[in-house]
Amino acid sequence: MNSINSAILEPRLGWITLAILSVIWVWLGWFWGRNAKALDEYVLAGRRVGLALGTATAMATWVTSNTTMAAPQLAFQMGIWGMLGYSLGAVGLLMFAPLAKRIRKLMPNGYTSGDFIRLRYGKTAWRLFLLISLFYGLGWLVSMGMAGGILINALTGIPYHYGMTIILTICVSYTLLGGFRAVIGTDFIQSLLILSGLVVIAWLAIDNVGFDRIHTAVVEERPQLLNLLMPAALMFLFNNLLFGIGEVFHSNVWWSRAFSFREGVGFKAYFTAGILWMPIPVVAGFIALAVPALDLNIPAADMVGPMVAGELLGVTGAVLVLIMVFSALSSSLDSLLAATSILVVEDLYRRHLRPHATGQQLRRVTVVTIIGLGVLTWLLCVPRLATLAELLYFTGAFVASTIWPIAAGLYWRRTNPMGAVAAMALGSIAGLSSYFAIGFYVAALVGAFVSMVIVLLSTWLWPRDFNWDRLQEAHPQEETPC
Numbered sequence: 001m002n003s004i005n006s007a008i009l010e011p012r013l014g015w016i017t018l019a020i021l022s023v024i025w026v027w028l029g030w031f032w033g034r035n036a037k038a039l040d041e042y043v044l045a046g047r048r049v050g051l052a053l054g055t056a057t058a059m060a061t062w063v064t065s066n067t068t069m070a071a072p073q074l075a076f077q078m079g080i081w082g083m084l085g086y087s088l089g090a091v092g093l094l095m096f097a098p099l100a101k102r103i104r105k106l107m108p109n110g111y112t113s114g115d116f117i118r119l120r121y122g123k124t125a126w127r128l129f130l131l132i133s134l135f136y137g138l139g140w141l142v143s144m145g146m147a148g149g150i151l152i153n154a155l156t157g158i159p160y161h162y163g164m165t166i167i168l169t170i171c172v173s174y175t176l177l178g179g180f181r182a183v184i185g186t187d188f189i190q191s192l193l194i195l196s197g198l199v200v201i202a203w204l205a206i207d208n209v210g211f212d213r214i215h216t217a218v219v220e221e222r223p224q225l226l227n228l229l230m231p232a233a234l235m236f237l238f239n240n241l242l243f244g245i246g247e248v249f250h251s252n253v254w255w256s257r258a259f260s261f262r263e264g265v266g267f268k269a270y271f272t273a274g275i276l277w278m279p280i281p282v283v284a285g286f287i288a289l290a291v292p293a294l295d296l297n298i299p300a301a302d303m304v305g306p307m308v309a310g311e312l313l314g315v316t317g318a319v320l321v322l323i324m325v326f327s328a329l330s331s332s333l334d335s336l337l338a339a340t341s342i343l344v345v346e347d348l349y350r351r352h353l354r355p356h357a358t359g360q361q362l363r364r365v366t367v368v369t370i371i372g373l374g375v376l377t378w379l380l381c382v383p384r385l386a387t388l389a390e391l392l393y394f395t396g397a398f399v400a401s402t403i404w405p406i407a408a409g410l411y412w413r414r415t416n417p418m419g420a421v422a423a424m425a426l427g428s429i430a431g432l433s434s435y436f437a438i439g440f441y442v443a444a445l446v447g448a449f450v451s452m453v454i455v456l457l458s459t460w461l462w463p464r465d466f467n468w469d470r471l472q473e474a475h476p477q478e479e480t481p482c
Contacts (some may be wrong), residue, residue, distance in 0.1 A: 001424025009318045018321060021326050022170045025178065025186055032185035032282060033178020039359040042179035043342045044111070044260040049184055054261050054269030057184050059276050060191035060331035062093060075285035076304045078224075083285025083462045085237040089244035093274030096248045100266030102410055106471045113255035114347035119471050120283075120409045121417040128424050129405075130347055132398045133250060137394045138380070141373065143282060144333050145381040154307055155318050164381050167326070171333040172374035176367060180260060183334045186396040190327035195276075197324030207291050208312050210355065217293035235442050243444035246399035249406045282344055287312070304428040333400040341369040396444035397431025404455040412459060413466050419458025429449030 036042045049057070074082035107116060113133065118126035145164050152163025174182050177331075248254050258266050287308045291298060294311055298304050345366050350357050357365070405420035431447025 009156045009315060009322070011157045013315075013319070014152065014158050014322065017156075017322055018152070018158075018166055018326070021323065022166070025170055025330060026174045028186050028189070029174025029176075029178040029182035031178075033182040036179045036181050038365075039363050041181070043338065044256065044364055045180045045184055047260055048262055049257070049260045049265065050262060051268055051272075053184050053188055054257065054265050055272045055276070056191040057187035057331075057335070058093060058254075058257060058270055058273035059241050060327075061335040062089065062186040062273065063191070063194050063280055063328045063331065064276050067363040071281040071285040072288040072304045072308070076291060077290040079289075081237050083282050083288075085240045086281035086285060087170050087278050089281065090274040090278035091241055092244035092246075092248035093270050093277060095245055096254055097267045097270035097274070099249070099407070099410060100254070100261070100270050101264075102118045103255065103258040104261065104263060104266050106410070106468060107259070107473075109472070109474050110255075110259050112343045113250060114343055116255070116406075116409070116471065117350075118275075118347075119473060120415075120466065121405070121420045121429040125405070125417060125421045126347075126426070128421060129250070129402065130343070131344060132402060132424065133252060134340070134429065136247070136251065136395045136399050137253075137336060137343070137387070138373075138376070140435050141333070141336055141340070142380045144329055144336070145377050148326075148333075149330045149381065150323070151329075155322050155325075161382065165378065167329050168335065168374050168378050169359070171330055171337060171369060175334045175337045179366075180256070180338050181280065183338050184260075186334065187331045190331040193327040194280075194324055194331070197327075197455050200298050200320060204312065209293055213293045216292050218289055221292040235439075235445065239442055239445040242400050242403065242448040243396040244443060246396070246401070246403045246448065250399050250402035251339070252343045253335050256339045256342060275455070337373055340373055341366050344369050344373075350453075358366060394435065394440065394443070395448040397435055397439070398428045400431060400444035400448035401425075401427025401451040404452045408455050408459065412460055414463035414465050415455065415466070416462050418460040419455055419462070422458065423451040423454040426454060 033042070036045075036250070040046055071083055071086045074086055076082070078085070103116070110116065114126060114130055117129040145168050148167030149162075152158050152166070153160045156163075174186065178185070233389030254270075257269075261269060288304045290308055290312065291304060294308065296307060296311060298307060345362055349365055350362060350367075351429040356359070402425045405415070405423050408415040409420065427447040427450045430450040431443045431445075434446040435443035
């Protein structure tokens with residue numbers, strides 16, 4: 001894709017802006033992670049993250065490329081419920097708050113979400129869960145890499161493949177240099193930039209166009225966007241609620257933070273982050289409703305956000321959007337790279353291949369894994385086979401099937417292990433079938449419902465006792481600096 005002729009920024013200005021941001025993030029990654037030598041320091045920031053940094057990293061990580069790109073796309077396609085439905089993703093953070101507190105209490109030495117599934121339900125459930133988690137993680141990485149290329153191209157005219165390569169290279173570089181300390185530190189700054197940028201963009205958009213003009217144009221040209229009874233939009237509302245909960249509950253991105261927070265911080269950090277995040281998709285999605293008033297020709301639904309922002313705000317606004325989007329992409333990509341790499345190293349490499357690996361060896365393998373994930377993501381981003389929403393919600397069937405096995409496993413002593421396996425397997429199959437038979441907006445809804453029924457029935461009919469002390473497993477890594 002090449003949109004140099006329609007881009008708001010000159011490619012030269014775009015390259016300069018990206019170069020400045022890249023240097024800043026890489027230097028900060030090195031600075032914050034220069035003393036992270038031991039494995040715990042490198043992958044979990046020494047388990048001493050406080051409330052301010054904890055809240056910022058949770059909020060910034062959840063402001064993904066999908067928020068800045070898919071929220072406007074869904075508002076453009078489904079109207080009011082599109083952007084409001086996307087904001088329900090905050091419920092996942094809010095509901096994970098008490099889980100984070102319990103995770104930290106039950107598993108003070110834990111490293112990954114896979115550790116919990118393995119110890120709680122056994123190896124069959126663990127391997128199925130790893131398949132779901134790694135599939136979702138790779139899909140999320142690809143969606144963000146794609147979003148980086150699309151956004152940079154739409155705003156600057158820099159070709160898609162160059163923009164996508166830049167964002168992946170920078171995130172891999174500073175995550176590699178600083179580990180989880182770099183992720184936490186840069187997330188704090190990125191969250192401030194994202195919030196500031198959204199406030200400025202929202203104010204300028206309303207000032208330049210106005211609510212009356214936007215409402216009149218939508219009523220005349222696309223009245224269905226204001227229809228609160230649109231069936232697909234209503235289904236999407238509940239589907240996205242469950243999808244967001246499933247994303248947070250199962251993903252090692254959020255479990256790794258629960259392990260890294262200081263005792264007593266997890267609940268406060270996740271709850272505050274959820275409250276701060278909730279209005280962001282509404283603001284991001286609102287500008288899509290300005291398309292009829294601006295008489296824009298949108299070539300692809302997932303380009304609506306940057307195109308409207310560029311049309312409304314001009315060169316200065318486009319630079320602001322580029323900085324905000326770069327921050328949103330970076331804050332999510334680095335978190336996912338760090339969390340997925342430790343999941344691969346701990347649950348695949350150490351548990352399956354090298355059970356006696358030392359901390360030094362695990363840290364070196366983590367570095368190699370981060371690079372490998374970056375390269376694999378780049379290769380999958382090159383063809384750009386789907387829109388962002390299609391790619392994102394394809395994984396909904398899988399992650400929603402993990403909600404009940406995880407929640408029940410954390411609180412109910414008698415949850416049946418085989419019931420958890422069946423819930424994840426059959427929930428994924430049912431959700432995936434509905435994705436193709438009905439649409440992307442019901443996959444998570446169906447997957448979560450089937451999983452819930454199986455967990456509840458199996459626990460009621462065949463309860464199995466579990467000793468919570470089994471979750472206190474120690475990690476046999478060396479603490480000697482590398």
